[in-house]
Amino acid sequence: MPRHPRPPPDDDQAETEYARLRASVRRPDAVPSDALMSLFEAHPHHGGMRLDRFLAEVMSRLTRTRAHLIVTDWAFTPEGRPLRPSHRIRPGERVVVYRPLWEEPEIERDIVVVYEDAALLGVNKPPGLPVHPTARVYRNTLTTLLGERYPNEHAALCHRIDKETSGLIIVARTLDAERTMKVAFAARAVKKTYLALVYGEVRDDAFEVDAAMALEGGEVGVKMCVRSEAQGGQAARTTVRVVERLDGFTLVSAHPETGRQHQIRVHLAHAGHPLVGDKLYAHGDAVFLRCLEGPLDDELRARLLLERQALHAHAASFAHPVTGESVTLTAPMPSDMAEFCAQRRRPSTGPMPGGSA
Numbered sequence: 001m002p003r004h005p006r007p008p009p010d011d012d013q014a015e016t017e018y019a020r021l022r023a024s025v026r027r028p029d030a031v032p033s034d035a036l037m038s039l040f041e042a043h044p045h046h047g048g049m050r051l052d053r054f055l056a057e058v059m060s061r062l063t064r065t066r067a068h069l070i071v072t073d074w075a076f077t078p079e080g081r082p083l084r085p086s087h088r089i090r091p092g093e094r095v096v097v098y099r100p101l102w103e104e105p106e107i108e109r110d111i112v113v114v115y116e117d118a119a120l121l122g123v124n125k126p127p128g129l130p131v132h133p134t135a136r137v138y139r140n141t142l143t144t145l146l147g148e149r150y151p152n153e154h155a156a157l158c159h160r161i162d163k164e165t166s167g168l169i170i171v172a173r174t175l176d177a178e179r180t181m182k183v184a185f186a187a188r189a190v191k192k193t194y195l196a197l198v199y200g201e202v203r204d205d206a207f208e209v210d211a212a213m214a215l216e217g218g219e220v221g222v223k224m225c226v227r228s229e230a231q232g233g234q235a236a237r238t239t240v241r242v243v244e245r246l247d248g249f250t251l252v253s254a255h256p257e258t259g260r261q262h263q264i265r266v267h268l269a270h271a272g273h274p275l276v277g278d279k280l281y282a283h284g285d286a287v288f289l290r291c292l293e294g295p296l297d298d299e300l301r302a303r304l305l306l307e308r309q310a311l312h313a314h315a316a317s318f319a320h321p322v323t324g325e326s327v328t329l330t331a332p333m334p335s336d337m338a339e340f341c342a343q344r345r346r347p348s349t350g351p352m353p354g355g356s357a
Helices: 012-024 051-058 064-074 142-149 175-186 263-270 285-292 298-304 335-343
Strands: 036-041 094-099 112-116 120-125 166-172 191-199 206-210 213-215 224-226 237-245 249-256 311-319 326-330
Touching: 012 036, 036 051, 051 064, 051 094, 064 094, 112 326, 120 142, 166 175, 166 326, 175 311, 191 263, 191 335, 206 263, 224 263, 237 263, 249 263, 249 335, 285 298
Parallel strands: 166 311
Antiparallel strands: 036 094, 112 120, 120 166, 191 249, 191 311, 206 237, 213 224, 237 249, 311 326
């Protein structure tokens, strides 16, 4: 569950103010002492929204139905007064949501460090592991695991990838390195390459998708779509190259030249080649919402082919924050994607380069 409005870590004054706001919240007597707390603040465009709609917008991957259920029991003012789903939001209003701890789903907790020095770590995140706490997971997250492995040390994620996406994440071990790397990411000075398995045999060896993007709207609040800049979309461009053509599928590498939400997934779907296992952009809203409700059944698992979107953060190139030297870090492709390729590889082709699990 995202904390909103969480200030940038390098803004000390904003961080202090955020901590002060959280410390001033009065926890109602009916809320368990170990319940997790999230603080949200309404922006001007939220004015007049029902509370359940507001929470569905600011809480990632939450439908309005679920938001209604949460707000019925667990939404309060900072002073501890309960709020109803029909409460109308005012600009600048703060809402506190609590979540009692429950048994977390089983998640692979094996993170492999592929690079380490005094300033940086390169971590290969397994698929299914969230990077930050969410509505269902608190202990089994990358940030928690890093805290366990490097106790009492600075270990800050310089960027993030989706829960289902596997692969390379760069972690800063000092505050100076964190600041430098976050500036580099914001300036698009870090060149990232992803591996993706897509439906269909891609015709061209290389192509570019230049298509502006925007939030689509509707029940799935995080869904993006292609929308022209004249209609409010933001410029987005992805370069794609074929790595290997399989039987009915293609392994491609994708380089996002901009950094929009879900960019690679949206652009590949727009090009007619959605990602294998992508519940939202390959199978639509109904399948995506169904998957949020619980474990996959056999019919849905067979339909998806892979239980997660087949996207892997494979490599990143950047200037080292201390030495300034050029560094390229890589994370080997995980076993689920490698096995998918092996099962669909044509007899006349050999194994793909760099395809070890």
